[in-house]
Amino acid sequence: MATRQLNDPAQIMEMLPEQDRAWFLREYREAAHIAADDPKRFDQLQEMLRTWHLRALARNGDGYEESREQARTGVGDFTSLDEIIARRRAT
DSSP states (O other): OOOOOTTOHHHHHHHSOHHHHHHHHHHHHHHHHHHHHOGGGHHHHHHHHHHHHHHHHHHHSTTHHHHHHHHHHTOSSOOOHHHHHHHHHHO
């Protein structure tokens, strides 16, 4: 079995739920156009693809929708962004 590449748009599309594919394609086309016009910005295209790969992994993970709803409502077992920032500053 082939390993998934972080920057392969076809694999990212395959991993994404249907409702996210148009959003991904818009961002991909924009980033690809920018990189084509200015090769110095190719790294931004690669970063965008890595971000979408991680987003696709998260969306396919167990409990994603439940966790998202808990974060939205503030109900459930989670760590707030303020807590995370405070911990980082303390170290």
